[in-house]
Amino acid sequence: MCTTEQKPLFRDLTAEDPEPEVTEIESLCMNCHSNGKTRLLLTRIPHYKNVVLMSFSCEECGFENNEIQPGGAYADLGVRWKLQVQENIDLNRQVVKSDHTSIRIPELDFEIPAQSQKGEVTTVEGIIARAMAGLSQDQETRRREHPDAAAQIDAFLERLQALKTLQTPWTLQLEDISGNCFVENPVAPRKDPRCDRHDFKRNKEEDHKLGIFTQEELNDEAKAEPEVGSYDCMVTDEVLQFRTNCPDCNAPADTNMKLTKIPHFKEVVIMATVCDACGHRTNEVKSGSGVEPRGVRYELRVAGRADFSRDVLKSDTCALSVPELDLEVGGRALGGRFTTAEGLLRGSLEQLRDSAALTGDAPALADPQALTEFTKKIEEVLDGKRAVTIVLDDPAGNSYVQALTDDPKDDDGLKVTWYERSYEQNDELGLNDINVDNYS
Template identity: 55%
Template structure:
């Protein structure tokens, strides 16, 4: 098949799980000399991260080369903000996945790279600084002749950027990505990184539009939507359900099935949903999706109620094999930690799960093992040795040879660990602490700006 010779969009239906997938070459226009060059596309999967498309362009006429990375999977539900403090030269070697929508800011220099100003790439902290310096140095000689004052200011700023690589004093980098696909390597893995704070947030309407996400009401004509709203049962707009119109207790024990698309290959499949009650706790919704096309299986657990007035911190001591059989409900907002190993996984790592202590520990071990494979070929030896020793200790836990304390910290209060006592309360190995959420926790949950009274009176 002859490669296209125009700049028209090319749509590829690829999957990283395809064993026959290799590098795809297409002819495209060089943006430097406007002659024909070759773009090579490779769809690959980064463990514990996502599918990405790596693109490399080469022009044989002028020698121009360009490399970039783009997401190869669906857009995340939330944006991500990573705040990293650089206080050592080794921090400059941290690997960074930066997308087209990433905004990067250096606090101490009051310098920001806005989103959509650079293409996505896999690089390092030092590589980001070098790219900024190289960009500022372009046409610097011409500026010295035409605008000497501006050229001098740029030279001074470039000097400050070069001094950052010496790390004479700590500085802070903030990576904000509305697509939720940005990533910075954790040098302390599998332990939590004291120099890095990761938070997730809900996008606003303008950010959704930047990603190309629009609601049906925004796409369709408003008049047509209003005329069809009462007739179209499949309209996406949710309407309030009157009280007693749909008794919740009638759904207990019933398995509901509804059509959806596979999150991996987008093929049509079915999702099974069941409402069940956890004793001494609350109603939860369990959802399971199986794709017959690619074999992907997903399991999710959602709370059947809203956010509790207080957060909950649950500490459970694992001292025997009996503790492995405790039921565990971990919500999507729950942080999971093991005190003795000084390891902490964020809420997005394991998602929402309803399993046992043994099941949650096994899933935790599997995901940390996948995470250790990121850039494993370029990791330092001490990091590799530290991870190997960590997995040795973790395997002792799974074999029941080491006692630990597992901590679940959920600001929404929707997580649960089963007590082994008859009354569900007096368990010496189980400690439950209720606490008031901080302003930052409410902000991350979107509660600070939530209005629950008088909202119907607001003007649109």
């Protein structure tokens, strides 16, 4: 029986893979209407995700075009980035934008709407340069036929040029309803001092723009029976299995799902996926009972082996931070998982080791030596040579840290604080348009 090795669909570009699988398609040139060639490459961008690179060239007229499209599913939430451009290093930051990314510069009241440009990997300076090139197009004709309009555009081009020379600090705002947008952090893995990221829940209209429809919208009559695999159909001792795609290489894989009860906490859904193509393994945990009325913050002092072995349930809305290491990890970076305090630190360490420098128009800004020193500090914590405090902040209230006493208040190494969510946190959880008191 002949077998063929199954390879991941999206692979890293490495020296061990000198001939990546490039697909060539004969396609129409939109410039001269002759036949040209489109080359498709499925690859991965470090620190980001799988993408499809498309390159078109026409031998007849020399026209060329390059595009980038996300190679996976849309993110669960949209994303907004706000970057304060104050230094030259900010102009060289790598930016990955999709077709659905809108760009705003409030100081100039300038906006590039979503879907007006194709997705690309560029830099902050590249965004300004592309805008200037678009505005400069046909300026000579415009000066002859519409001199007043041409003069206004020339004045605006001077203001854009001032942004490139950083005569004054300015702000770059990106919004992407698909969640497929990224801005490089030059001080990674530390928190970016001049760039803020905010996830938001899409509304129904934005979902429809992406082609996302609920089952009720597709079939208004499909309401009588609960869907197979929903929480209502799940039994505690039953393991459900369904076909999905690997989150790493997008190859077909099996996902096992089970509803279980965590003592002193609540019911959760545990999902595990193993990919036969690339060997990727992932475990996810989802709450089985909705959002809590208040957020929760755990402060766990890790100073011994007993602290490392505490059970920890981290939801995908829970942010992780270690103040002593200046480490901050967003909720969706590690995802939801049921592990231990040691497992959280090891998961962060593995992500840092697997990350590579982002490549593109400009050289990587992050210092690899700083990253190496940072991983050594985490290793010292895992070896018990350094005591730290792990802070878990979950606005949804769906995270849990095991206490070593019957009453968590008597546990000296664990501090639990429940708090009222802010408007922004409710917005991120999609609760501002509903009665929050009904969620529990």
